[in-house]
Amino acid sequence: MTALKKFISGDDAVAEAVRLVSPDVIAAYPITPQTVVVERLSEMVEDGSLKSEFMHVESEHSALSACIGASAIGARTFTATSSQGLLYMAECLPYASGGRFPIVMMNGNRSVALPWSIYGDHRDSLSQLDSGWIQIYVEDAQESLDMTIQSFAIAEHQDILTPVMINLDGFLLTHTYELVTIPEKDIVDSWLKPLENKLAMDFDNPKNMAFSSQPSDNTEFKYQQHIAVENSREKIIEIEKSFAKVFGRSYGGLAEGYLYEDADFIIITLGSVTGTCRSVIRDLRSEGVKAGLIKIRFMRPFPVKEIIEYTKNAKAIAVLDRDISFGYEGAVFTNVNSALSRNNNISLKMNYIAGLGGRDISKDSIREIFKELKEGLIKKPSKTVKFLNLNVETDDNINEEKDNIPQHKSEGVLLWS
Amino acid sequence: MVRLALKVLGERTITVVPAGCMSAVGFIYPQLCFSNNAIISTFPGTASMLSGIAAAVKAKGHKDVHVLGIAGDGGTADIGLQALSGAIDRGDKIIYICYDNEAYMNTGIQKSSLTPFGAKTTTTPAGENIRGTLTSKKNMFEIVAAHDIAYAATASIGYVQDFINKVYKASLVEGPSYIHVFAPCPTGWGIKTDETFEIAKEVVDSGLWYLAEYENGEFFLNKNPKEFTPVENYLRKQNRFKHLHDEDIEQIINARDSKWERMRRQWNNK
Numbered sequence: 001m002t003a004l005k006k007f008i009s010g011d012d013a014v015a016e017a018v019r020l021v022s023p024d025v026i027a028a029y030p031i032t033p034q035t036v037v038v039e040r041l042s043e044m045v046e047d048g049s050l051k052s053e054f055m056h057v058e059s060e061h062s063a064l065s066a067c068i069g070a071s072a073i074g075a076r077t078f079t080a081t082s083s084q085g086l087l088y089m090a091e092c093l094p095y096a097s098g099g100r101f102p103i104v105m106m107n108g109n110r111s112v113a114l115p116w117s118i119y120g121d122h123r124d125s126l127s128q129l130d131s132g133w134i135q136i137y138v139e140d141a142q143e144s145l146d147m148t149i150q151s152f153a154i155a156e157h158q159d160i161l162t163p164v165m166i167n168l169d170g171f172l173l174t175h176t177y178e179l180v181t182i183p184e185k186d187i188v189d190s191w192l193k194p195l196e197n198k199l200a201m202d203f204d205n206p207k208n209m210a211f212s213s214q215p216s217d218n219t220e221f222k223y224q225q226h227i228a229v230e231n232s233r234e235k236i237i238e239i240e241k242s243f244a245k246v247f248g249r250s251y252g253g254l255a256e257g258y259l260y261e262d263a264d265f266i267i268i269t270l271g272s273v274t275g276t277c278r279s280v281i282r283d284l285r286s287e288g289v290k291a292g293l294i295k296i297r298f299m300r301p302f303p304v305k306e307i308i309e310y311t312k313n314a315k316a317i318a319v320l321d322r323d324i325s326f327g328y329e330g331a332v333f334t335n336v337n338s339a340l341s342r343n344n345n346i347s348l349k350m351n352y353i354a355g356l357g358g359r360d361i362s363k364d365s366i367r368e369i370f371k372e373l374k375e376g377l378i379k380k381p382s383k384t385v386k387f388l389n390l391n392v393e394t395d396d397n398i399n400e401e402k403d404n405i406p407q408h409k410s411e412g413v414l415l416w417s
Numbered sequence: 418m419v420r421l422a423l424k425v426l427g428e429r430t431i432t433v434v435p436a437g438c439m440s441a442v443g444f445i446y447p448q449l450c451f452s453n454n455a456i457i458s459t460f461p462g463t464a465s466m467l468s469g470i471a472a473a474v475k476a477k478g479h480k481d482v483h484v485l486g487i488a489g490d491g492g493t494a495d496i497g498l499q500a501l502s503g504a505i506d507r508g509d510k511i512i513y514i515c516y517d518n519e520a521y522m523n524t525g526i527q528k529s530s531l532t533p534f535g536a537k538t539t540t541t542p543a544g545e546n547i548r549g550t551l552t553s554k555k556n557m558f559e560i561v562a563a564h565d566i567a568y569a570a571t572a573s574i575g576y577v578q579d580f581i582n583k584v585y586k587a588s589l590v591e592g593p594s595y596i597h598v599f600a601p602c603p604t605g606w607g608i609k610t611d612e613t614f615e616i617a618k619e620v621v622d623s624g625l626w627y628l629a630e631y632e633n634g635e636f637f638l639n640k641n642p643k644e645f646t647p648v649e650n651y652l653r654k655q656n657r658f659k660h661l662h663d664e665d666i667e668q669i670i671n672a673r674d675s676k677w678e679r680m681r682r683q684w685n686n687k
Contacts, residue, residue, distance in 0.1 A: 024476035027469060053472040057465065058503030065462035065500065066469030072456050073431065075473035091459050201454040203429055203479075208449035209456040217446055 004182045010173040013141040013180050014080070014106045014166075015040035017148035019050045020188040023104075024075035027055040027066040031085040032118045033170040034108035038080060052078075060085035064092035064103070071101035072209055074200030076152065079103065082170065083110035083124045090128065096163045097132025098225065099210050100199060102155035103163040105133075106148065109271065109322075110170040111357040119358020120170030121322040122270060126299070126331040132225060134164045134232065135299040137270040139251075141178040144168050146249055149188060153239045156195045160232045162225070169272040171358065176272075183247055191246050233301050254303035256295040257310035259285065263292025265373045266311055268319045268336055270296050273354075273361050277320075280366040291370050296332065304339040311340065316348035316373040320388075322355040329385045348376045354388035365389055418516060418574050418600060419487055425584040426512070428453055430483040431470055435463045435492045438523045461496045463488040464504035467511040475510075483512060483588055490517040490531035494555050501595075505564040508592045512584070515557065515595070518602035526605040530555040533625075534672065535665050536657045538605075543660035553672060558597050562631040567592035569631040573599040575618030579628055579639060586630075599626045607656020616654065622646040624673045627680065636684035648673065 008016065015037050018026070028038045044050035053070075057063045060081050067077040081089060086107055096103050107125050111117040125135060134154060138144045144166070151164040168174050201207050213221055237253045244250035259281055260266060267277050274295045284291040294310050296303060311317055317340075321330025328334070333351035340346060352369055355361045365388055372381070419439065423430060432455040434440050440457045443450030458466040467486045474482050488497055493515040504511060520538045521527040527540040534553045537543040541550040561569045568590045572580040580598060587594035601617050603610045620626040623646045628639040648670050652658040661669075 025469060025472045027472070053476045055468060055472050056507060057468075058499060058506070061459075061461060062465035062468070062500050062503055065459055065465035066472065068462075069433070069456070069458070069466035069469030070473035070476075071469075072466075073454075073470055073473045073477065073479075075476055077469075077473075092462070095459055201431065201456075203454070203482075206428075206452060206454040208444060208451050208454075211449055211457060212440065212445045214445060 003184060006180055006182055007177055008141065008180050009036060009175050009177050010141045010144045010168045011036035011108070011175065012040060013145040014148050014168065015044065016180070016182050017145045018078050019044050020183065020185050021076070021078075021149055021152050021192060022050065023052050023078040025055065025067065025070035025077045026052045026079065027057045027063040027070070027077070028080045029057050029060050029063050029085060031060070031082045031108075033110060033120075033174040034080045034082040034085070034106065036174065037106060060089040061092060064089040064096060064105070067103045068092060068096050068099065068101050071096075071103055072099070072201055074195065074197045076156070076195045077103045078105070080106040080108070082108035083112050086124045086128065087112060090131070093128055093131035093133060095210070098221070100161040100225070100228075101163060102161050102195070102197065104148070104151045104155050105163065105165050107165050107167045108170045108174045109167050115357070117357040118170070120172055121356045121358070122167070123323050123356070125165060125167050126323045129299060129331060132162065132229070133300065134162050134229065136164065136166045137297060137299065138166065138168060138173070139272055139274045139295065140173065141176070141180045142249065143251055144173065145180055145182065146243065146247065146251070149192065150239055150243055153192055153243075154232065154236055156197070157232070157235055157239070158198060160228055160235060161197070161199065162229055162232065167271065172272040187246060191243065229301050236298065236301075251297060252295070253306065254298040254301065255306040255310070256297060257306070258293040258295065260292035260294060260310040260314075262290055262313060264290040264315045265370050266292045266294060266314045266317045267366065267369060268294045268296060268307070268317060268332070270299070270322070270332060273320060273322070276361060276363055277366055280363050280370070284367070284370060289370065289374075299332070299335070302335055302339065307336060307339045308343050311343060311346060314346055316350070316377055317346055318350045318352055318369050318373055320352050320354055320361070320369075324353045324356070333385070348373060348380065349384065350376065350381070351385045352388045353385065359389070361388065418580070418598060421577065421581055422485065422487070422514060422584045423453065425581055426483040426485060426588055429481055430485050431455070433458050433463055433466050433470065433484070433486045435488050435497065436460045436523070437489050437492060439487065441523055460492055461500055463492055463497050464500040464511070464513060467513065468504040468507060468509045471509040471511050484510065486511060486513045488513070488515055489522070490515060490519060491521045491529040494530045494557050501561075502564065505561065505566050505593045505595070510591060511593050512587045513593065513595045515597045516600040517597060518600050518605060519554075520602070520605050522602045522605045531557065534669060535652075535661050537660060538657070548660055548662070548665060549657070558629065558631070561595045561597075562636065565634065566595055566631065568594040569596070571597045571599070571627060571629050573617045573621050573626055573628065574601075575599070575614055575616070575621060576628060583630070605657070607659070608654060612654065616651070619646060619651045623648050623651045624677055625651060625669070629680070629684065630687070636680075637687040638680060638684050639687050641681065641686055645673075
């Protein structure tokens with residue numbers, strides 16, 4: 001196999017994967033930081049290297065609505081969005097999954113307004129965790145390409161028939177250039193079979209689709225949908241194994257464990273921050289600290305078994321959430337905690353809210369987290385949920401020292417001013 | 418109206434209907450009313466779904482297929498207007514029929530932007546202070562025509578042959594086409610079911626609705642009555658207009674006359 005190597009961004013890598021997969025219909029609306037995907041695909045259609053129907057839709061709602069229509073008659077479909085765009089198409093998300101339309105969508109993870117921010121966090125996609133889509137989070141550009149190709153195999157698997165959302169961290173991944181191996185098209189063509197959807201419309205045997213259901217039937221439809229996603233776990237792993245056999249790369253199934261076997265302290269991540277954590281863990285290991293990592297690759301279906309297995313020897317864990325469910329905790333932490341309710345050996349479970357609106361998560365901060373886990377085993381922290389590197393004083397401090405209210409350097413309105 | 422359109426277009430038609438009366442009544446599993454391929458769209462998504470289907474029909478190489486959307490006035494002129502505009506702009510081969518019963522009827526008679534001046538709805542009640550709807554009907558036909566669409570027409574279910582002819586004409590168009598059909602709702606308008614046809618005819622005869630076409634960049638009047646039947650007769654038959662004062666009716670007549678003055682001056686007769 002003579003694969004091509006190119007120095008490209010995460011967005012480019014997704015576009016290259018889409019070219020290899022050749023959907024029948026692509027409908028997408030531009031939004032930062034996904035725009036490059038739409039531009040590249042348009043160029044590929046123009047130069048004839050991509051034979052898809054490219055639809056210039058007037059909104060994200062229409063992008064997904066058009067994909068649902070195209071998918072209904074058996075077409076392979078792709079769309080891409082981010083943040084506000086994902087929220088604007090939100091009505092169509094459960095529509096696509098409820099109708100079992102095997103659409104693939106790339107989402108460039110970006111914060112949601114207000115305040116406006118074009119920079120990354122996971123609040124957009126995690127807010128749609130219950131929309132019925134399979135959710136993948138990737139770490140680098142190569143994984144973006146490989147998982148975009150695999151997304152079609154997952155979504156279109158006749159036992160799964162569930163749309164897949166592949167998430168790339170805005171800018172950190174969408175706009176960072178890396179060396180990416182691009183497989184040959186004929187090899188992708190022979191690995192990814194053409195879509196033959198038994199549920200699609202048929203002129204010889206017409207179907208009425210996307211219907212209403214009565215209370216007597218609705219639960220059964222939802223149950224089938226749930227079972228399809230629940231049972232997709234094994235198939236996702238099989239698909240990855242088969243991909244690895246042909247293309248030589250694999251990423252660890254639903255969740256990857258890294259130096260976890262003997263780890264006392266484990267950090268749990270989604271997406272691009274995983275790379276930073278790996279580097280810190282290697283440093284800590286050389287200093288004799290038994291640090292480890294779990295990279296969650298699929299938020300749905302959730303890797304329950306893997307998380308229990310990989311943490312079975314851990315004393316303390318920290319979940320890094322680029323997300324916050326106001327009034328509670330990060331959504332990833334909630335999910336991890338729910339899985340770990342069956343593992344009583346872990347003395348300390350901490351949730352770090354970090355990287356909101358594109359704030360860097362530094363190696364020093366990660367080190368600090370591991371330090372706090374270690375200290376926390378001796379003296380339990382008063383709070384489970386901590387905002388990493390908070391620039392304003394915490395509520396606790398304010399209550400303690402009312403006279404020493406810090407002056408925030410921006411002109412934003414502070415609640416206590 | 419749906420039956421007639423499908424008779425013209427045939428079995429290889431894919432029908433899209435949004436949330437509304439038709440989908441609420443005829444599209445409940447396992448009792449599904451269309452014998453052709455059909456799908457419910459989201460409320461704002463009739464035209465975008467049509468567009469996606471049209472793109473997929475092209476990509477899959479299906480021949481002799483019609484892609485037909487049938488949406489109400491709210492689904493077309495309000496929540497679905499953006500998607501409709503986008504689909505027309507893209508030039509997709511779709512047929513879009515708006516059945517205009519002048520309010521959100523499925524949810525129980527609320528004002529839409531196609532509810533005419535004076536009409537009483539549950540969100541524009543007629544009381545001592547406000548006499549029903551204060552705004553006039555959005556001009557969907559000309560809004561669609563302003564996209565320079567390949568074919569657009571108005572119709573009424575009171576003039577069945579004219580409607581059938583227009584559906585047939587739309588089926589021959591290579592790009593998008595739009596037919597705006599006047600379709601009374603007995604419940605919402607306070608008329609008897611067997612008066613539907615008569616009211617749909619009378620609205621045209623009284624000049625409150627018109628039969629027209631837009632093609633090759635020009636407007637055509639299909640019917641240009643020398644004399645209109647009395648507007649008052651049309652309005653007084655319907656409960657939704659019962660509360661109107663004489664000056665309200667005069668205002669409706671004046672609006673009608675100025676519209677016809679403009680149409681007669683600018684549009685061609687056919």
